[in-house]
Amino acid sequence: MNNMIVHEVSDLGAVDITELLTESKEEGFRNIHRLVNEYKEGINTFQHVDEALFECRVGHRVIGICGLNRDPYSDGSIGRIRRLYVLKEFRRHGAGRKLVDAVIHMASSHYTKLVLKTDNPKAAEFYKNLGFKENADDELVTHELEL
Template identity: 65%
Template sequence: MDKFIYQKVTDFKPEDLAELLAQSTAEGFRHINRLINDYITGINRFHNEDEALFECRLHNRVIGICGLNRDPYSEEVIGRVRRLYVLKEFRRYGIGRRLTEEVINTAKSHYRKLVLRTDNPNASEFYKALGFKEVMDDEKVTHYLELII
C-alpha cells in the first residue's frame, strides 16, 4: 500500500470531500454532509486554537477525516471528537485509529476530557479499543476519554 499522508486541514475545500460525502450518504450517514454544510455556513470551521480537522490523503485523494471541537453541549472545557469517516476500501488499515490519535494528541494540550456520540456498534467498539469508556443514559455523549495533561 502506498504511503498515507496525515495532516491538519488548513485549506478546506468541500470538493475534496466529494467521495467521502457520496459514500457516507450511501451508507446512511449524515455527518460528512453536516461537516461540509457547517463549514460553508460558518457554524463550525475548526478554527479555534483548541480545535482541529485532520485528513488522510493518498495520491491527493482524501480517504479519511476526523475533527476536534470544543464540546458545544458542556459548560466544562471538554473536547469532542467529530466527523470521523474513512472510505470503505481503506478501513482496517489503521487510518481511523491514526486520525483519532491525532485528535487525542491535540486535545491533550487543551482539554482534560474528550467526548463523542455514536449510535454505530462498530464505531463503539472502535472507540473502546482506543481507551474510551461508554456512557449510559446521556443523549449527547456515548463515550469519553480522560486525558492526562
C-alpha cells in the first residue's frame, strides 16, 4: 500500500468523503457525520494556524481522514486528535499511521502534548502501538503523547 498519500485539506466541502460517511454510519460510528455537520455549521473548520485536517488518498479515492484541533479543555499548549476514520479495507495497511504521523508532525510545532478520547478498544490499541500512553484518570482524555 505504498500508493497512499496524505494531504492537508483546506476545504472539506471540496472533498468527496461520501464513502467514509456511509461506511462509518454502517459501522455505528458518528464521528464522520459530526465532522461534516460541524464543518458546515462553522463549529469546527480546522482553520486556526495550529489546527489542520488531513486526508489519505489512494488515487482519487479518499480512504481516511484525521484532524488536529487545539484542545478546548486546556490552556492552548495541548492539541487534540479528532475524527480519525479509515475505510475497513485499508485498515492495518498504514493509512491510520500515516494520518496520525501527519498530525503529530504538525502538532509538534505548536503543542507540548497531544491528547484524544476513544471508547473503541481497537482504536485504543492502535494509539498504544503508536506510543500514546493510556490515561485512566481523565474523563476527557483516554490517550496522550508528549511531544
